[in-house]
Amino acid sequence: MKQKLGEDVKFVSQAANEVKYHVPTHYNSKFKEFFSLFDSKLEELSVHSYGITVTTLEEVFLKAGEDTHPADSEEADNLLNV
Secondary structure (H helix, E strand, O other), X not given: OOOOOOXXXXXXXXXXXXXXXXXXXXXXXXXXHHHHHHHHOOOOOOOOOOOOOOOOHHHHHHHHHHHXXXXXXXXXXXXXXX
């Protein structure tokens, strides 16, 4: 995916048969070409379906909240080690 869209594409997670990537919106001009090529290779790639979502403001704020409290995470880890 990085080769077709750009270096800022990031792997997010994989669970069961689902893989998630974060693709920055500044690559949206490449989406039409990328998804046309991707659609033509679905069978070859063994992809049965895929979806695209846009990050909501709520998700942005929740993620920002997670990232701003590393001390809370460390404190919780310390409590578990007691």
